Amino acid sequence: MKSPTPAIQIENLTYAYGRADAVHDLNLTVQPGRCYGLFGRNGAGKTTTMKCLLNLLRPQSGHVRVFGLDPAEHEVAVKRRLAYVPEQVAFYPWMSVRETLDYLASFRVQWNRKTEQELFVRFQLDPAQRTGSLSKGQRTQVALIAAVCPEAELLVLDEPTSGLDPIVRREFIETVIGAYQEGNPGNRTILVSTHLITEFEGLIDEFTIIDNGRTVLTLDSDQARERYQKIRARFAQSPPELDLKGALRVRRYGRELELIANGAGPELMERLRQHNPEALSTEALTLEEIFVATLKS
């Protein structure tokens, strides 16, 4: 069976502003229908990577392909199949929300009025309000509505929740992504960059962590939570000298040991058990904890 054309394929991408590489030899593949996370700290190269996909920046070396096409060569063909929400959303401030959406819809072949209406109600937006007087959260909501309604095959979101208050954040990201996927489940692809990983925990199917423009880790979310474990052991006396190879990180406090394991969890558990700990427990790391553990080690 031939695998489908990836929605996004990035090979050995390098881009530098002046002398410093913002992105260095980056590789990333997003299969259609996936919700893909691009995780990194501020300045890690997330936005630069996204801008190369959208032909807002030209790669200095390497290739980017969107739906198998070079976005520089087939700019229109690529852009009509995707929607992008930048980190900083800007509208014409004198236009009302209604006018803004009509204006944006005029560039699109398709516009789902039903979804638009539904999200209007959910977010309690006033169509008559001028975009200049919207709060940052409301502006992002309008931008997300505008990104979802054209029913593009690919949704690219750059830090969609940063700068928003936690209540707004919690509320709306699932709503938007749910509304987007609903139209054609299994074929709508999302690439989202963020450093606020907790909010996307259950949404992300697969992710890449980048740091200093380089890929640090690419994994399926379920596999990641299975592989990365936090193991805690407490001993009657101070912990014995143990071979803890395979532990990503070891912390000791008094009679207690805490290990972070990447894949070697079961063996480490077995080794600890041989020393008859008073208590021994394990839990999976969340994606955010994996992010922190990966970048610290």
Next chain:
Amino acid sequence: MILQINFKSGMPIYLQVVDQIKAAAASGALRPGEVLPSIRPLAEELRVNRNTVAKAYSELESLGVIETLPGRGCFLKGNHSALRKEVRRKLLIVEIDQAIVQAHHLQVPRQEFLELVNERMDVLEDKRHANVNHKED
């Protein structure tokens, strides 16, 4: 039926949904013929990807636990196993083996383990009775 996802369990999210719906069916919290929440609202409530819930539902459907009636939703099946007896036994053996390994590590001996199994079955049965009586009220 209230589902709860635990990201720290290390278990794939769709499997957590599958297991909890199976447990709800076994305890009577979900009764044959009862409708399951639709995919999108459930995904939003659990804060997980819509496709994850869809995957869980299709797994439950292939296991014969639920059935989808087009345009009406997903329902819990009455006599819910489409699988042959030996296949069902095989599936159960995997789970039992895991529990036995766990019992060994926790130093729970055979007799105590078996008593515990009996006890848990009673608890589940009580729950089921309670749910049935509740229905008749």
